[in-house]
Amino acid sequence: MSDWHIGVIGGSGLYEPGALEDAQEIPIESPFGEPSGPVTTGTISGVKFTFIARHGAGHMLSPGHVNYRANIDVLKRAGVTDVVAISAIGSLKEELEPGHFVAVDQLIDRTAGRERSFFGEGIVAHVPLADPVCARLSGLAETAARKAGATIHKGGTYVAIEGPQFSTRAESHLYRQWGADVIGMTAMPEARLAREAELPYALVGMVTDYDCWRDPEGDVDVTDILKVMGANADKARAMLAQLAAALPKKRKASPIDTILDTSIITPRDKWSTAATLRLDAVARRLVNLFPDAKE
């Protein structure tokens, strides 16, 4: 068995993980509340995968109502080492055509009012986020997507809007002027939280539309998005199979695996018990709940 364990967050149109061997739902509770839905674990080509649908089965949660903290926390509890997020995205560039994939590498956060940190009450941490996506994992996902037959663009800046409404035309033009390549509603705070949980994160976006900057006749709507996603969901699942087959057997450590070592500012002896208990998965490496206990 490989020592990689890939957590997959399925976005709009991807509510099932596809063919996992020995698939089973695992009951996991989180101190951060209810995750979006059942957590399914299984294997592909000897690699462990754990899947959660971001908006829940039946797409019952809008982007502002997803409990991103609970989703990342349960993936961490399941033992995931790395997270591959899959999302429907709007294109802000002519060459990023509906049906294409984008291995997103940068993020602009325009969301508001979402819980964006595991830390802050009793233990304070400031993790670096200059490169919110793990280049190694993103590169592996990109190669896998190509092998699965997708046209995938390497790199792209994703602007995360609060939604749930799509953007105004003025906003869409503004994001293009900022240099953003694609638009969505969910990558933040998901990427922030993955970093805090010491989980390398990659985001594979599937372009579904040209938002509303390009052609007033073709402004984005949900029906079109679902049509494109329907045609692409199988490719996304095939990408996961290719990823499993291509992962090196031994997972080399990533600097993200230990990022909290240099990010927590509150001295250990000041950590509140409540915060320590809540962070028993996210900061598992550092939380010794019973330091005085004898074997």
Ligand SMILES: CSC[C@H]1O[C@H](OP(=O)(O)O)[C@H](O)[C@@H]1O
């Ligand atoms: C269904 S259209 C808008 C919806 O789709 C994207 O979701 P996800 O990133 O989970 O695939 C977008 O961010 C919006 O939430």
Ligand SMILES: Nc1ncnc2[nH]cnc12
């Ligand atoms: N145009 C768009 N804006 C925001 N989120 C999206 N998800 C898919 N297309 C989108």
